[in-house]
Amino acid sequence: MDDLLVSLQSREEAADVKAEIIAPLAKDGQQWDSVIDKNLGDQFTDWVGELNAGEVFEVSRWYETSSENIRNELHVFGDASEDAFCAVAYLVTENNQSERKVAFIIGKARVAPVKHHTIPKLDLMAALTGNRLKDTIMKEHSIHFHKVFMWSDSTTTIQWIRSSNEKQPTFVANRVAEILDTSTVDEWHHVECAKNPADLGTRGLSFDDIANSNWIKGPDWLLQAILLNEDNQHPVEQDMNVQVYLANEVIGVVD
Missing domain, CATH: 3.30.420 (Nucleotidyltransferase; domain 5)
Incomplete structure (x- = not known):
């Protein structure tokens, strides 16, 4: 645990991670000096093992924005x-x-x-x-x-x-x-x-x-222009190749 917390970039980040690890223990009534339940212990061990996969995990940061x-x-x-x-x-x-x-x-x-x-x-x-x-x-x-x-x-x-x-x-x-x-x-x-x-x-x-x-x-x-149901304000299923209206304004054409 200490090695994990020391590896983080800031004291605030370490505090957040520590709190989120401890939270499930507190919910189960675990005390700081009691033996951790085997199921929780196995979950924690599996989670730590998965952290290595984060070294190769990538998310594209290019939004593909353009002048078009x-x-x-x-x-x-x-x-x-x-x-x-x-x-x-x-x-x-x-x-x-x-x-x-x-x-x-x-x-x-x-x-x-x-x-x-x-x-x-x-x-x-x-x-x-x-x-x-x-x-x-x-x-x-x-x-x-x-x-x-x-x-x-x-x-x-x-x-x-x-x-x-x-x-x-x-x-x-x-x-x-x-x-x-x-x-x-x-x-x-x-x-x-x-x-x-x-x-x-x-x-x-x-x-x-x-x-x-x-x-x-x-x-x-989200790849379709948003058409809201006026009553519940949620996206509704859309037919293809129809104009989409929102607030009386045409905002796109679904191909």
Whole structure:
């Protein structure tokens, strides 16, 4: 453990890793001087063994942007489970031929707090994480994003964000207030769980699995211009070779 923590780049990073390793032990009521459960011990040993694969793990950092792009979209997804909450972001570019490409920007996953929270609250924490990622991306990139899409598969989270003017529990109200401090209600949309790439981050992936997963590649449906269902604000299935309208504006043609 000490060798692992010393190898990290900063004290803050080491503290985060240590906290996330200890969290599962605390959830099971383990004490600092007690023998670790064999199942947890085996999981930790397997995880340490996988770290070597990280030395050859690569993610393309070229977004394939060019002067031919007429539209840049930022898509940020959040999701949560009892074990973790996470967010992942993609840049979607579209050229004058209506061809779209998806590029991974950044993803972040955190172990769920030791203190028990309901899944809706964890989903809200995932949305907040996604919003913070969005803020960082907007600050650190010189790319002009024509449209920002914030996605959650939690209808409760979307409802909380859309009803900020109503009285809410303190936990919810504080996080919704921070979210809406740097985003707008109309940027938040619902996505089906099966179409949400952030779902992968809540279950954990090995280095072998993550390289070819939708966490890195992004979901295929982002390759089509986004058509939102007006009632639920989620992407709907689209026929090929039809014009797509959003907010009374033609934003692309699906080939």
